[in-house]
Amino acid sequence: MIDRKSFGSTEELHDKVAADVTKILRNALLESGQSLIALSGGSSPFPIYEKLSRTGLGWEKVSIIPADDRIVEEDSELSNIAALRRVFGDTGATISPLFETAGNEAQAAVEARGIADKLKFPLDLIWLGMGSDGHFASVFPGPDYDTAFKPPAQAKAVRVRPDPLPPEAPVSRITLSVPCISNARHIIMVISGHEKRAVLDRAITDGESSGLPVARFFAQLDRNITIYEGP
Numbered sequence: 001m002i003d004r005k006s007f008g009s010t011e012e013l014h015d016k017v018a019a020d021v022t023k024i025l026r027n028a029l030l031e032s033g034q035s036l037i038a039l040s041g042g043s044s045p046f047p048i049y050e051k052l053s054r055t056g057l058g059w060e061k062v063s064i065i066p067a068d069d070r071i072v073e074e075d076s077e078l079s080n081i082a083a084l085r086r087v088f089g090d091t092g093a094t095i096s097p098l099f100e101t102a103g104n105e106a107q108a109a110v111e112a113r114g115i116a117d118k119l120k121f122p123l124d125l126i127w128l129g130m131g132s133d134g135h136f137a138s139v140f141p142g143p144d145y146d147t148a149f150k151p152p153a154q155a156k157a158v159r160v161r162p163d164p165l166p167p168e169a170p171v172s173r174i175t176l177s178v179p180c181i182s183n184a185r186h187i188i189m190v191i192s193g194h195e196k197r198a199v200l201d202r203a204i205t206d207g208e209s210s211g212l213p214v215a216r217f218f219a220q221l222d223r224n225i226t227i228y229e230g231p
């Protein structure tokens with residue numbers, strides 16, 4: 001089921017998402033004493049991450065991984081793990097990258113599988129964004145598109161080489177696979193703006209025939225996703 005929540009102001013959107021995520025984390029910590037969450041990169045979620053990082057909730061028991069990352073060194077402005085470290089670095093949370101070796105894409109993909117295999121899935125939370133081309137995490141059309149949806153040996157992380165390369169970060173990526181994302185206890189997506197709302201409407205109305213990655217994701221999802229939509 002897709003639960004769409006619309007907000008008239010950015011402030012309301014940020015407050016509600018931060019409050020709901022805080023609740024999810026608190027419940028996970030109460031239930032199991034620890035929590036594993038995956039956070040998307042890009043730029044729009046960071047003001048909410050900042051708000052969240054100032055919430056006292058026992059961060060030292062929380063492990064954070066990127067939902068996806070661009071295969072670049074950590075000193076690159078395109079690095080999602082570096083951006084997450086800047087925000088959550090002082091909270092006490094454990095922040096783990098999806099790979100170590102940015103210089104070699106194939107090696108990064110092997111490392112990502114190994115790193116993911118050591119984590120304690122399922123995720124308590126996957127926080128997704130969506131591009132105006134309908135991508136989410138780093139699930140893009142290209143030679144690895146089907147692999148991201150149906151990874152070999154149920155790999156939790158895979159390499160994706162988007163074709164065409166997205167202009168905002170024109171590099172190959174490592175992404176959590178769609179089965180891994182779909183298996184999270186809580187799945188949220190946060191988007192803003194008319195353009196993205198129109199893409200989302202199209203994905204939901206036309207379904208897979210829209211050709212949008214997010215529509216293919218929704219079509220195979222057998223649990224709830226909450227989508228927070230800002231102005």
Ligand code: 6PG
Nearest residue numbers: 040041042043044129130136137
């Ligand atoms: C990435 C992402 C990506 C992002 C969307 C939306 O690292 O590129 O994880 O999937 O969430 O591109 O980004 P914005 O929310 O900044 O528009």
